[in-house]
Amino acid sequence: MLKFLISRSATLLPQAAIGHLGWLRGAIGAGLAILISGLVTFLLLGANSGALPMLVAPLGASAVLVFAVPASPLAQPWSVIGGNLLSAAIGLAFGLAIGQPVLAAGLAIATAVAVMSMARCLHPPGGACALLCALGAAGPDAWNWSYLIPIALNVLALSASGWLYNNLTGHPWPHHVLLPTAPPTPTEQAYTPEDLEAVLADWNEVLDVDIEDLNAIYQALQRRVRKRSRPQS
Structure with missing residues (x-):
């Protein structure tokens, strides 16, 4: 098992500190977004700032996605906002209705x-929001629907920060597919996006990448290989 984990980790590409998607860029953005989210929530809650949380833990996981992998379908604005808020409401509803933390x-x-999944806003931190709110509503703290307010403020402030920071640092968010600059050759047009979808269906897997991105990557790869294979003049 350890050998498998090491071999899998060795396939990850090293990430530079600076550059288009360097880890320093993502780290700074995530930290600033959390600070801004907490400050905005504190200011807007006013008199309720002592009774309700200023920051909820799932926001940290959302920040990792938004600033470290902003091209992921799981990190897009609707996924962040819809995934977190729908899940938080579901958690509160079950916690209040059932009253037993584990079952709720x-x-x-x-x-x-x-x-x-049905709303097309799958977002892993949404699961944490559902768990947090279910435990909060069914547990001794007796969370009520007012707890949706700081969660909503957190999520909206993070999303606004993500939109501003990612776009200012050269990575459009929401993500836009980087289409090839040259038109595809007849060879590159020998497949369609539907073919890619069929292959994924055959694999019976869900990959964290859009079909359009897969298509653009494959076309760019073909061009790079063809350019390298050309005889040098």
């Missing part, structure tokens, strides 16, 4: 995954 948490997670 299990049902909330299952329902949140189903709803996010």
Whole structure:
């Protein structure tokens, strides 16, 4: 098992500190977004700032996605906003209705995954939101629907920060596919996006990348290989 984990980790590409998607860029953006989210929530809650949380833990996971992998379908604005808020509401609903933390948490997670999938806003931190709210509502703290307010403020402030920071640092968010600059050759047009979807269906896997991105990567790869194979003049 350890050998498998090491071999898998060795396939990850090293990430530079600076550059278009360097880890320093993502780290700074995530940190600033959390600070801004907490400050905005504190200012807007006013008199309720002591009774409600200023920051919720799932926001940290959302920040990792938005600033470290902003091209991921799981990190797009609708995924961040819809995934977190729908899941939080589901968690509160089950916690208030059932009152038993473990049962409410299990049902909330299952329902949140189903709803996010159907609403096309699958977002892993949404599962954490559902769990947090189910436990909060069913537990001794007795969370009520007012707890949706700081969560919503957190999520909206993070999304606004992500939009501003990612675009200012040269990475459009929401993500836009980088289309090839030259038109595809007849050889490159020998397949269609539907073919890519069929292959993924045959694999019975869900990859964290859009079909359009896969298509653009494959076309760019073909051009790079063809350019390298040309005889040098």
